[in-house]
Amino acid sequence: MKNQRFFPKRLFLWSLFRQATSLTFTFLVVGFLSWFALDRIAMSPFAFFLVALGIGLATALVAQLLHLRRLLIPLGRLIEKTRSLRQFPFDLESAEMDFGEDDPGEWFELDRALNQLGQTLRVKTIQLSREKTQARAIMASVSEAVLAISKDRDVLFYNPQMAMLLNIKEGLKDEPVSSILRQPDVLRTYEKSLEIGKALREEVTLNDPRTGGQRHFLLSVSPLEKKHNQEIYGAVGMFYDITELKAAERVRIEFVGNVSHELRTPLTSISGYLQTVIQDINQKKYDDVNKFLSIVQNNVNRLKSLVNDLLDLSNLESGRDIHPDWISTQEVTELVIRQVPSKEHWVATSFESKEVYADFDRVSQVLRNLFENAIRYVPKGKHIWISWKSHGEGEVCLHVKDDGPGIEEKHQSRLFERFYRVDKSRARMDGGTGIGLSLVKHIVQRHGGRIELISKEGQGSEFICHFPNPKASKS
Structure with a gap:
């Protein structure tokens, strides 16, 4: 009517x-x-x-x-x-x-x-102004990047995180979205959401102008509808940064693969030699039994060391408490030297700092790993120096230095990663687990310190472990 x-x-x-x-x-x-x-x-x-x-x-x-x-x-x-x-x-x-x-x-x-x-009108205007201010505050506080476009593919709005991510300058509202976004997979997700009128989620990649590399995002795009008639007038997308999750997933996959390989190698050796021993015993051949059992024992010890290192690394990463106290630097150094055979190298020690505030067992573990690495890679007859020094009033530092072959620069940034080896074949032959330096790094960091590497190819290496010193007067 x-x-x-x-x-x-x-x-x-x-x-x-x-x-x-x-x-x-x-x-x-x-x-x-x-x-x-x-x-x-x-x-x-x-x-x-x-x-x-x-x-x-x-x-x-x-x-x-x-x-x-x-x-x-x-x-x-x-x-x-x-x-x-x-x-x-x-x-x-x-x-x-x-x-x-x-x-x-x-x-x-x-x-x-x-x-x-x-x-x-006054009430509605005040309410609209308040909602607009709240929306701006929410958009600015959201850690994810947000970008909305119209049906005509023009920019409606974006938050500061999006501007930072794409290096967007002011005044790009109502400009074509293609002027700031050129990744086909991103534009395709927006297009599809506008076309079907439904929310979509896709993994996309964006070039990061700050680093020059690529970052991975989970893009969630939802259509924007008018309230009175549900007409779609645009789409808003939120970019969840999953770069670190991707990296963690890659590390997890590599870790599982490395652990599987490290376990399989000694287990295969143990299985093979045990089968040979059984056959020799059945044939009453005892000449090589002791030698084969010695090889089995070495592989068992290698497995035991690997499992212990993995457990220690897991405990450190899960935040298990350490128990620091004032310990004698000379006592912990002499203990490690007695435990690790080093007769074929010249070993020198010095103790400028007499004490360090740390967990005795963990510090001995750090020194043992660094000392074993030096013995493993430094040629016979070369020198290894172990020294404890004070760096200013706030640090006590452990220096483990050698005059061996040194480490190439391309390896230094990844040297403290789990299962990373400079010389993989030699490390496995010498019984290394591949996580010793990673364990050293975690132990030092759990003490609130840091580890530093100084090395040049052909000029030896020096590992420096910085331990905080809460009472410098005792050093």
């Missing part, structure tokens, strides 16, 4: 009444003049009628002007009030009623409607 148009009935009746009153008054003036002055003025009846008519019309015109003024003054006040609605905040004083119920026509209803509209 079609809505009926509003008709200002009261204003119409009021105007009609005023018009009728003016016409009636005109006729009364003309009639009165004709009756009262016709016999007293020396002019023809027609001329007198015209004069009376002119006077009546002039009187009616004055009355009409007064009527129009009475009609238009309220209209002017309403126009001024309507203009004030465009200002923010809406002036509450202008919201006071300018008309009374006895004002002509529907001016009172119109005035009241404008006041209600102004007050509603």
Whole structure:
């Protein structure tokens, strides 16, 4: 059913009444003049009628002007009030009623409607401003990058994280999204979400202008709909950075592969030699049994060392507490030297710092791994120096230095990774587990310190373990 148009009935009746009153008054003036002055003025009846008519019309015109003024003054006040609605905040004083119920026509209803509209507009404007401020704060505080585009593929909005990620400059709103994003997989995800009108999740890659490399993201795109008719007018995407998760997954896969290989190699050797021993015993051949069992024992020890190192590494990474105390640097050094055979190398020690605040067992583990590595890779007859020094007032440092072949620069950044080896075949042949230096790094870091490597190919290597010294006066 079609809505009926509003008709200002009261204003119409009021105007009609005023018009009728003016016409009636005109006729009364003309009639009165004709009756009262016709016999007293020396002019023809027609001329007198015209004069009376002119006077009546002039009187009616004055009355009409007064009527129009009475009609238009309220209209002017309403126009001024309507203009004030465009200002923010809406002036509450202008919201006071300018008309009374006895004002002509529907001016009172119109005035009241404008006041209600102004007050509603004020509330909605304040609410919209508050929601806009909250939305900006939320967008700025979100750690993920956010980008919204329109159906025409123009930029609607983006947050500071997105601007930082893509090195976006100010003033790109309403610009084509292709001017800041050129990755086909990202644009394709937005296009598909706009096309089907559903949320989508895809893994994408973006070039990071800050590092020059690529970063991996889980892109979640959802269509933007108008509230009143659910018409899609754009799409918003949130970029969840999963680069570190990808790296962790890659490390996990490599770790599982390395552990499997490290376990399989000695187990295969143990299985093969045990089968040979069983066959020799069955054939009553005992000449090589002791040699084969010695090889089995060495592989068992290698497996035991690998498992122990893995358990230690797991405990350190899970945050298991260490138990630091003031320990003698000379005592822990001499203990390790006695435990590790080193007769084929020249070993020198010095103790500028007599004590270090650390866990005795963990520090001996650090020194043992560094010392064994030096013995394993430094040729016979070369030198190994172990020294404890004070670096300023806040650190006690363990130095393990050699004059061996040194380490190439390309290996140094990855040397402390689990199962990373410079010379893989030699390390396995010499019984290394591949996680000794990684274990050293974690132990030093759990003490609040750091490890440093100084090495040049052909000029030897020096490992420096920095331990915090909470009481420098005791060093």
